Amino acid sequence: MGTGAAGERGRAAASSVLTWRFLAGMMFMGSAAANGGVSMPTYVSLIHWTEQGVKHFKDTTQRADDFSKLVERAGGRVRELLWTTGEYDLVAVADFPDDETGVASMLQVSSLGSVRTNTLRAFNADEMAAIIRRAG
Numbered sequence: 001m002g003t004g005a006a007g008e009r010g011r012a013a014a015s016s017v018l019t020w021r022f023l024a025g026m027m028f029m030g031s032a033a034a035n036g037g038v039s040m041p042t043y044v045s046l047i048h049w050t051e052q053g054v055k056h057f058k059d060t061t062q063r064a065d066d067f068s069k070l071v072e073r074a075g076g077r078v079r080e081l082l083w084t085t086g087e088y089d090l091v092a093v094a095d096f097p098d099d100e101t102g103v104a105s106m107l108q109v110s111s112l113g114s115v116r117t118n119t120l121r122a123f124n125a126d127e128m129a130a131i132i133r134r135a136g
Contacts, residue, residue: 045117047088102119
């Protein structure tokens, strides 16, 4: 469970539920969807439990399973879901078909009230090389 100051959590909750940032230096391997090996964008979500999430901590593994099923129904895949200590309570690495599907899925999860997420777009080495080529 996170140990951040209450004021910091309050400010984070007051800000937008999802912050989509493009993270150019992340080195996660690209994924291939089951249908024809099409590569999907990867996202890393840094997750805080809300007061409701802490109150219902015993349900966290079931909520994680429900999250994985939601992502799969949206055409994505959860690569990893880890419970952590420190600033964040969980870290998720997931692939989604596109940004809109990823945002919609994270909004659905956040609307349930147990978590607040900060989600970053991650790039594998090949994607980063293409970005560097475009930059000149």
